[in-house]
Amino acid sequence: xxxxxxxxxxxxxxxxxxxxxxxxxxxxxxxxxxxxxxxxxxxxxxxxxxxxxxxxxxxxxxxxxxxxxxxxxxxxxxxxxxxxxxxxxxxxxxxxxxxxxxxxxxxxxxxxxxxxxxxxxxxxxxxx
Amino acid sequence: xxxxxxxxxxxxxxxxxxxxxxxxxxxxxxxxxxxxxxxxxxxxxxxxxxxxxxxxxxxxxxxxxxxxxxxxxxxxxxxxxxxxxxxxxxxxxxxxxxxxxxxxxxxxxxxxxxxxxxxxxxxxxxxxxxxxxxxxxxxxxxxxxxxxxxxxxxxxxxxxx
Numbered sequence: 001x002x003x004x005x006x007x008x009x010x011x012x013x014x015x016x017x018x019x020x021x022x023x024x025x026x027x028x029x030x031x032x033x034x035x036x037x038x039x040x041x042x043x044x045x046x047x048x049x050x051x052x053x054x055x056x057x058x059x060x061x062x063x064x065x066x067x068x069x070x071x072x073x074x075x076x077x078x079x080x081x082x083x084x085x086x087x088x089x090x091x092x093x094x095x096x097x098x099x100x101x102x103x104x105x106x107x108x109x110x111x112x113x114x115x116x117x118x119x120x121x122x123x124x125x126x127x128x
Numbered sequence: 129x130x131x132x133x134x135x136x137x138x139x140x141x142x143x144x145x146x147x148x149x150x151x152x153x154x155x156x157x158x159x160x161x162x163x164x165x166x167x168x169x170x171x172x173x174x175x176x177x178x179x180x181x182x183x184x185x186x187x188x189x190x191x192x193x194x195x196x197x198x199x200x201x202x203x204x205x206x207x208x209x210x211x212x213x214x215x216x217x218x219x220x221x222x223x224x225x226x227x228x229x230x231x232x233x234x235x236x237x238x239x240x241x242x243x244x245x246x247x248x249x250x251x252x253x254x255x256x257x258x259x260x261x262x263x264x265x266x267x268x269x270x271x272x273x274x275x276x277x278x279x280x281x282x283x284x285x286x287x288x289x
Contacts, residue, residue: 011251014223017210018160059251088234091244108238109231110159 003031004124005049009042009056009065010086015109019055019086019116026117028124039063043071046078053120055107058087058098069101082123086111142268142287145240150272152236153195153283156228157276161208165274165281172273172280179221180255181229185237188246190288192264193236195229199256201279226252232283264288 006023008016013035020033034049036042040063042056054072058065065085072078082104087094090108098106105119150167157165177196185191197205199221206217206224217224230252237243264286271284 012223012227014206014209014220015227021211059249061251088231088249090234090238093245109234110156112159 004029004052005032005034006030007034007036007042007045007049007051007054009036009039009054009060009068011037011057011060013037015057015086022111022113022116023055023120025113026120028117028120039065039068039071042068043075046072046075046081050077051081053124054081054083055086055116055120056083056103058085058089058094066097066101069098069103073102084119084123086116142270145236145285146270146272148239149236149270149283149285150274152239153232153272153274153281155235156231160228160231161205163208163276165276168273168275168280172275174273174280174282176258177280177282178256178258179225180258181225182253182255183229183233184250185233186248186250187243189237189240189243191266192262192286192288193229193233194282194284194286195225195232196282196284197225197276198279201276201281204277204279222254222256226254236285 008019010016016035023030034045036045038060056065056068069083084105084107085098085103086107088109095106104123107115107119154165157163176198179197179199179202181195183193202221202225203214203218205228206221207214209224210217210220233249237247265288266286268287273280273282
C-alpha cells in the first residue's frame with residue numbers, strides 16, 4: 001500500500017479524530033492526516049500540502065463544505081483529489097447538491113469504519 | 129417555508145415520533161460509541177443532568193432538540209468516541225456531547241418523510257450547569273429517557289410550529 005495523505009475537515013475536533021480512527025481501522029494505508037476546522041482552513045492546507053484524499057463536513061462556520069468543494073478546483077495541487085462529504089445532512093437533496101458541487105462520495109453520520117472504507121476505497125484507485 | 133406535509137405540521141402526526149426519536153439516539157450510540165442504550169425499567173431521577181446540548185431546527189419543523197446528561201456521562205461519551213481513558217477525554221466532552229446531539233437531530237430528521245430537505249440544523253450549543261430556565265415558544269414536546277452505562281440521558285424535542 002502506498003502512503004496516503006488525508007485532509008479531514010470538520011469543525012468538531014472529536015469528529016476529526018473519529019474519522020481518522022475509522023480510516024486507520026479500515027487499513028487504507030493512511031500515512032499522514034492533516035486537519036482543518038472549516039473550508040477556509042482546508043483551502044490553505046491544500047495549497048501548502050500535497051493531499052491524496054479529503055474527507056469534509058458540510059455544516060461549518062466561516063466556509064462550509066459545499067463552498068470548499070466548489071473552490072477546490074481552482075487550486076492546481078488539488079486537481080483530481082477526491083472529496084468525500086461526511087455529514088449529518090443526509091437527505092437526497094443534500095447528496096445531489098454535494099455531488100453537483102464536485103464531491104465524489106457521501107457518508108451520513110452516524111457511520112461505521114466499514115462504511116468509510118466502502119466509500120473511500122474505490123476513490124483511491126492506483127494509490128491502493 | 130410552509131409545512132406542506134400534514135404529518136409534520138399536525139400535533140397528531142407527531143405522536144408517532146417518539147420511537148423514531150429513540151431509535152435515532154440508539155443508532156448514534158451503537159455506531160459511534162459502540163454502546164447500546166437501554167430503556168429504563170422505571171422513570172429515573174433526572175437530577176444532576178448538568179450538561180445540556182442543543183441543536184435548533186428551522187424550516188418545515190421549527191424547534192429545539194436537547195440532549196441532557198451528567199458530566200460523568202459526558203466524559204464517558206467522549207472517552208468512547210475518542211477511544212481514550214475517561215481522564216484524558218474530559219476536555220473534549222463538550223464537543224462530544226454537541227456532536228452527539230447534532231447526529232441525533234440529523235438522524236431523526238432524515239427518518240421523517242419530508243424533513244430531510246425541508247429542515248435545517250443549527251450548529252450545536254452546549255450549556256454547563258443545571259440552574260437555568262429555557263423559554264421558547266413551545267407548541268408540543270416529546271421526551272424520552274434512555275440509559276447509557278446505567279446513567280440517564282434525557283432527549284427532548286421541543287416543537288415550535
